[in-house]
Amino acid sequence: MSETEKQKPQEEQVEEKSSATWPDIEEELVIPDVLQSEGVKKLHMSIQSEWDYLQKSACQTAAGRALWKHVIHDPLAHLFAGETHLRNLHIKIQNDRVNNAREVSGVILAVRTLWFDTRIQAALDSFHGDAAQVVLLGAGMDARSYRLNCLNKSEVFEVDFSDVLQVKASLVEAAVKSREELKMTAKSLVRVAIDIRDNEWFDKLKKSGFLPEVNTVWVLEGILYYLSHTEAMQVLKLIAEKCAVTSTVLLADFMNKPSATLPNSVFDFYSDWPEQLLPSLGFSNVKLSQIGDPDANFGLLHNPLNLFNKLLQLPRTAQIHPDDGTPCCRLYLVEASGSPP
Numbered sequence: 001m002s003e004t005e006k007q008k009p010q011e012e013q014v015e016e017k018s019s020a021t022w023p024d025i026e027e028e029l030v031i032p033d034v035l036q037s038e039g040v041k042k043l044h045m046s047i048q049s050e051w052d053y054l055q056k057s058a059c060q061t062a063a064g065r066a067l068w069k070h071v072i073h074d075p076l077a078h079l080f081a082g083e084t085h086l087r088n089l090h091i092k093i094q095n096d097r098v099n100n101a102r103e104v105s106g107v108i109l110a111v112r113t114l115w116f117d118t119r120i121q122a123a124l125d126s127f128h129g130d131a132a133q134v135v136l137l138g139a140g141m142d143a144r145s146y147r148l149n150c151l152n153k154s155e156v157f158e159v160d161f162s163d164v165l166q167v168k169a170s171l172v173e174a175a176v177k178s179r180e181e182l183k184m185t186a187k188s189l190v191r192v193a194i195d196i197r198d199n200e201w202f203d204k205l206k207k208s209g210f211l212p213e214v215n216t217v218w219v220l221e222g223i224l225y226y227l228s229h230t231e232a233m234q235v236l237k238l239i240a241e242k243c244a245v246t247s248t249v250l251l252a253d254f255m256n257k258p259s260a261t262l263p264n265s266v267f268d269f270y271s272d273w274p275e276q277l278l279p280s281l282g283f284s285n286v287k288l289s290q291i292g293d294p295d296a297n298f299g300l301l302h303n304p305l306n307l308f309n310k311l312l313q314l315p316r317t318a319q320i321h322p323d324d325g326t327p328c329c330r331l332y333l334v335e336a337s338g339s340p341p
C-alpha cells in the first residue's frame with residue numbers, strides 16, 4: 001500500500017475498491033433476437049397482462065440470472081425473463097453504478113443461484129452414483145435442467161402453477177426452434193402443475209412419476225416465504241417425513257422476520273432459526289449459511305461495508321441495525337438432510 005493510500009480514511013479506500021471491482025454487467029442491454037419473434041412477444045404480453053405478482057416473480061429471478069451472465073451461464077434466462085423484466089432490472093443496476101452502490105441489484109439472486117447450484121451438485125455426489133430425483137418446488141423459470149451437467153443421471157420434476165409451466169414449455173419450444181444447440185442436461189424432466197398449498201400435492205407428484213423410495217433432492221428456492229406459516233410448515237413436514245423412507249436432502253432459502261415483515265411486504269412465512277426448526281421436524285443434519293459467508297459469496301461481495309458483510313458482524317438476535325436503525329433483513333441458505341436408520 002502506498003503512503004497516500006495509508007493516509008486515506010477506511011471508507012474512502014473501500015469506495016475506491018468497490019468501483020474497481022464493479023461487476024461485469026453490460027452497460028447497453030442487448031435484447032436477443034428470440035425475444036423479438038411474434039410468438040414469444042405474445043407469450044410475454046400474456047405474462048404481463050394476466051399473471052399476478054407471484055407468477056411474475058419467476059420472470060424477475062430469470063432476469064437476475066440473465067444480467068449476471070458473467071457468473072451464471074443460463075442459456076434460457078433472457079428468453080424466460082422477457083424484455084420488461086430485463087429492462088427493469090437493468091435500469092436498477094445502472095442506477096447502482098451511477099451511485100457507486102455497495103450492493104448491486106441482483107447480487108442476492110446471483111449468490112443464491114450459485115449456492116443452490118453448488119449444493120445440488122454436492123447432494124447428488126453424496127448419493128455415490130445411485131439413482132436420484134430432484135424436485136424443484138416453485139420451479140418458475142429455473143433452467144437447471146438445461147444448464148447443470150450434474151443432473152445427467154437425475155429425474156427432474158418441476159412443480160409450479162399450470163399457467164407458469166405452460167408458458168415455460170412454449171418458451172422452451174421457441175428456443176429449440178431458434179437455436180439448435182439447446183440441449184437438456186437432466187436425464188429426464190417432468191413438469192407437474194400443482195399448487196403446493198393443496199393438501200393433495202404430494203399424491204399428484206407421485207402420479208407424475210415421483211418415486212418416494214428413490215434418493216431425492218428437494219429444491220425450495222425463492223418459494224417458502226410466499227406461503228403462510230401453516231402452508232410452509234406442512235410442506236417442510238412432508239419432506240422431513242421422507243427422511244425415514246430414503247436419503248433426502250432439502251435445500252431452501254428462509255427469510256428472517258425483519259425481511260418478511262417490511263411495510264407492504266408480500267411475504268408471509270419466515271424463520272429466524274431454521275437450524276432449530278428443521279431438526280424438530282425430523283431432519284438430522286442442518287447447515288445454515290448467510291449471504292456473504294465464505295460458501296455464499298462467490299467473490300461477488302467485495303465491499304466489506306456492504307449490507308451483507310455488515311450483517312455478518314452482528315449477532316443474529318439483532319432485529320435493528322445499531323448504526324442506522326434499519327431492519328436486519330437476512331436471507332438464510334439452508335441445507336438439511338436425513339436418511340432411514
Ligand SMILES: C[S@@+](CC[C@H](N)C(=O)[O-])C[C@H]1O[C@@H](n2cnc3c(N)ncnc32)[C@H](O)[C@@H]1O
Pocket residue numbers: 054055057058061062137138139140141142159160161164194195196197220221222223226
Ligand atoms: C420467486 S419465484 C422462484 C422461481 C425459481 N425457484 C427460481 O429461483 O428462479 C417463485 C415461484 O414459486 C411459484 N409458486 C408460488 N407459490 C406456489 C404454490 N403455492 N404452488 C406452486 N408454485 C408456487 C411461483 O409461481 C413462482 O414461479
